Amino acid sequence: MRQVGCALGLAALVAAGPLGAQTMRTYGASRPVADAQPPLRTTLEFGAGRVVVRAGADDALYDVGLRYDADRYTPLHRYDPRTGILQLGLKTVGGTGLRVTSRGQLEQVARFAFAPTVPIILQAHLGASEAVLDLGGLTLVELVVRSGVTRGTVDFSSPTRGDCREALFSVGAAELVAMRLANAGCAEVRVEGGVGRAVLDFTGSWRRNTRLTAELSMGTLTLRIPRGTGVRVTADRFLTRFDLDDFARTGNTWSTPDFAGATRTLSVALTTNVAGVEGEWGDRGAVAEGEGRTRKPATRKTAGFVVFRPSPLALRDVAIRSPAASPPPLRRVRRSDRRSR
Amino acid sequence: MPRAGNRAPLLALLALILVAPLPVRADSAAINTGELTDRVRELLPFLGSPSAPLLPQVVQASAQGGPSVDPSRLDAPERLEIELRSALREPIGETRLTVIDGIARIGHYSLGSAERHRGHVVVLKGDAEVHGQLEGNLVTLDGDIIIHPGARVTGDVLALGGKVRDPAGGITGSRQEIAAFTPVRAPAPWPAVVARRGAGLLGVFLTMLVLGFGMVTFGRPNLEIVSDTVTHSFGRSFLAGVIGQVLVLPTFGMLVVGLFLTVAGALLIPFAVVVYALLAIVAVLGGGLAVAHAMGETITRRRMARGLAVSPNSYRYVLTGLVAIAASWVAWVGFGWVPVAGTIAFLAAALGTWCVATAGFGAALLSRGGIREEFTGRLLPPAMMTDEYLWATPQLGVPAVKRPPKDSA
Numbered sequence: 001m002r003q004v005g006c007a008l009g010l011a012a013l014v015a016a017g018p019l020g021a022q023t024m025r026t027y028g029a030s031r032p033v034a035d036a037q038p039p040l041r042t043t044l045e046f047g048a049g050r051v052v053v054r055a056g057a058d059d060a061l062y063d064v065g066l067r068y069d070a071d072r073y074t075p076l077h078r079y080d081p082r083t084g085i086l087q088l089g090l091k092t093v094g095g096t097g098l099r100v101t102s103r104g105q106l107e108q109v110a111r112f113a114f115a116p117t118v119p120i121i122l123q124a125h126l127g128a129s130e131a132v133l134d135l136g137g138l139t140l141v142e143l144v145v146r147s148g149v150t151r152g153t154v155d156f157s158s159p160t161r162g163d164c165r166e167a168l169f170s171v172g173a174a175e176l177v178a179m180r181l182a183n184a185g186c187a188e189v190r191v192e193g194g195v196g197r198a199v200l201d202f203t204g205s206w207r208r209n210t211r212l213t214a215e216l217s218m219g220t221l222t223l224r225i226p227r228g229t230g231v232r233v234t235a236d237r238f239l240t241r242f243d244l245d246d247f248a249r250t251g252n253t254w255s256t257p258d259f260a261g262a263t264r265t266l267s268v269a270l271t272t273n274v275a276g277v278e279g280e281w282g283d284r285g286a287v288a289e290g291e292g293r294t295r296k297p298a299t300r301k302t303a304g305f306v307v308f309r310p311s312p313l314a315l316r317d318v319a320i321r322s323p324a325a326s327p328p329p330l331r332r333v334r335r336s337d338r339r340s341r
Numbered sequence: 342m343p344r345a346g347n348r349a350p351l352l353a354l355l356a357l358i359l360v361a362p363l364p365v366r367a368d369s370a371a372i373n374t375g376e377l378t379d380r381v382r383e384l385l386p387f388l389g390s391p392s393a394p395l396l397p398q399v400v401q402a403s404a405q406g407g408p409s410v411d412p413s414r415l416d417a418p419e420r421l422e423i424e425l426r427s428a429l430r431e432p433i434g435e436t437r438l439t440v441i442d443g444i445a446r447i448g449h450y451s452l453g454s455a456e457r458h459r460g461h462v463v464v465l466k467g468d469a470e471v472h473g474q475l476e477g478n479l480v481t482l483d484g485d486i487i488i489h490p491g492a493r494v495t496g497d498v499l500a501l502g503g504k505v506r507d508p509a510g511g512i513t514g515s516r517q518e519i520a521a522f523t524p525v526r527a528p529a530p531w532p533a534v535v536a537r538r539g540a541g542l543l544g545v546f547l548t549m550l551v552l553g554f555g556m557v558t559f560g561r562p563n564l565e566i567v568s569d570t571v572t573h574s575f576g577r578s579f580l581a582g583v584i585g586q587v588l589v590l591p592t593f594g595m596l597v598v599g600l601f602l603t604v605a606g607a608l609l610i611p612f613a614v615v616v617y618a619l620l621a622i623v624a625v626l627g628g629g630l631a632v633a634h635a636m637g638e639t640i641t642r643r644r645m646a647r648g649l650a651v652s653p654n655s656y657r658y659v660l661t662g663l664v665a666i667a668a669s670w671v672a673w674v675g676f677g678w679v680p681v682a683g684t685i686a687f688l689a690a691a692l693g694t695w696c697v698a699t700a701g702f703g704a705a706l707l708s709r710g711g712i713r714e715e716f717t718g719r720l721l722p723p724a725m726m727t728d729e730y731l732w733a734t735p736q737l738g739v740p741a742v743k744r745p746p747k748d749s750a
């Protein structure tokens with residue numbers, strides 16, 4: 001018995017070690033804006049840690065600061081001044097051993113800043129990192145954000161410059177919150193959801209009508225739309241109940257009564273499979289303070305349903321008073337109702 | 342003769358300690374001896390400044406197949422750093438390096454304001470200062486890059502283990518800087534933590550046991566008197582211990598001042614300091630062992646009262662008491678790595694040990710180190726305090742039968 005105990009103890013020791021020591025390094029890179037600066041086609045790679053992206057100084061094309069685990073990652077910095085193709089971030093070097101994630105000492109941190117005046121096509125591959133992207137003020141042409149398994153926030157704190165063609169948010173098993181999307185002025189917003197959760201907040205300064213395409217597998221999509229926005233929803237769904245009582249329905253299309261005459265419109269194309277979609281109405285520009293990172297939006301069990309209803313708790317300063325002035329609250333439809341139809 | 346199986350836990354413990362992982366940098370190639378020396382000097386500045394700055398010199402090109410770097414692309418700074426560090430030789434003057442489309446320098450490098458250089462520049466173990474025009478990339482290893490106002494670098498710059506200072510914006514390309522390695526000690530796995538703390542507890546326990554047995558062997562009467570003082574006057578002992586702890590330093594100060602005021606006594610201050618410190622240590626340690634003795638005696642007599650045949654002697658008392666005290670630390674050893682529970686276990690064990698030490702210290706003070714028996718509460722001469730008496734007789738004595746009045750006879 002005693003020998004068995006000793007063997008177990010040694011086995012536990014062998015299983016637990018040996019540990020490799022993590023070596024944290026800091027890295028910085030920057031580049032001034034050239035006289036004939038081409039648009040910046042940027043790819044950010046940051047697999048693990050905390051990452052912050054924002055607009056920087058006018059004269060710095062990009063400015064990067066990294067703190068990383070040198071045993072497992074190495075800085076990635078490639079720039080072609082002729083084409084404007086830029087790759088930044090970290091790439092793995094195939095380090096092995098047990099990763100000890102002590103937040104105080106071993107957390108990887110990345111800070112990216114880009115020149116607001118240079119048109120930028122930004123692709124951010126965030127992996128398992130916890131990201132905060134404040135893209136307000138940038139000259140955003142196109143945006144792709146791919147998030148893996150953690151939480152990310154994309155915020156447009158101020159209106160962007162130029163015309164944004166498209167913003168794509170791909171959510172794996174993560175939670176992605178896109179705030180003040182209207183400030184981005186993107187003609188099209190696409191969401192590809194796996195089993196994660198995406199919150200799209202369309203408040204902000206509207207510059208153009210927007211088309212939203214959402215393809216959800218088993219995730220949850222929450223839409224926050226300013227009051228007075230004309231909304232038309234086209235749904236192609238499987239095992240997903242969708243019912244909007246006071247919307248005008250034509251086949252698989254639901255529209256708000258004022259859609260044709262609305263000054264700003266949002267066209268939503270939903271392709272869902274066992275997914276949940278929630279809609280929340282709020283005043284134009286109303287955004288909850290600290291939304292996305294610290295405050296979890298009101299959650300509802302929506303698997304198998306599409307629920308489009310006002311949520312007075314979701315946004316601060318949201319007023320849902322008159323059903324006539326705003327899209328009416330919608331009711332959750334049970335499966336028995338679905339059969340009766 | 343112990344059985345072989347009895348040694349197995351000890352062997353396992355030793356193996357655990359020996360194999361317990363100490364963080365070791367895997368990528369040792371990136372840090373050479375010189376860098377380690379520099380780090381030690383940084384940590385211990387009193388060792389003196391590092392050796393004199395390197396004399397600026399040209400690095401000769403290496404032979405065919407020797408070290409070679411291509412600084413035209415600085416996309417992989419860490420790889421370039423490894424290549425450069427592996428090219429360094431000791432002494433540094435023997436370093437050979439081929440720089441494709443460029444030159445290499447050792448030590449401080451400066452490009453004058455009237456100078457123009459075309460091609461890449463690699464500077465090893467020194468700063469690079471640019472006052473003039475540099476058309477190419479600039480790389481430093483363990484040195485800063487300083488671009489002075491009016492200077493211009495038409496290319497990229499990279500400082501490996503250094504900083505880039507370009508206040509006037511003279512760099513047209515990208516600027517990169519990568520700090521030196523900062524090793525971070527990884528937290529040990531919990532089995533190693535438990536093993537290390539267990540070994541520490543075992544070591545302290547064995548040390549105290551040896552001291553306790555020594556006191557039993559050479560100072561048993563004093564130990565027993567202090568122990569009995571704790572048993573019979575625990576409250577007073579604890580209070581005296583608290584007060585004694587508060588007054589230790591003031592008393593020491595008064596002693597030193599008093600000796601200083603007397604001209605002859607000033608000569609005794611060094612000896613007084615040593616003696617005072619030793620007395621304080623002996624009082625705390627001896628008092629703690631006396632408390633252990635008292636605890637062990639109580640436990641042993643309770644076991645004897647239940648009919649267990651154990652040998653009542655002071656060695657057993659000390660051993661039993663120390664085991665009881667160590668038991669309070671076992672919870673911390675086992676679960677100290679748990680975030681909240683570990684802290685609670687540590688505080689509880691520390692508080693209990695402090696109480697034991699305080700009571701023992703106070704008992705040692707009250708009994709004057711086991712000289713005064715009055716505080717022991719002994720009402721009988723020591724010769725009568727046999728184990729049989731203490732075991733068979735209630736501690737508070739036997740109530741006497743009231744003598745019948747004489748006239749009744």
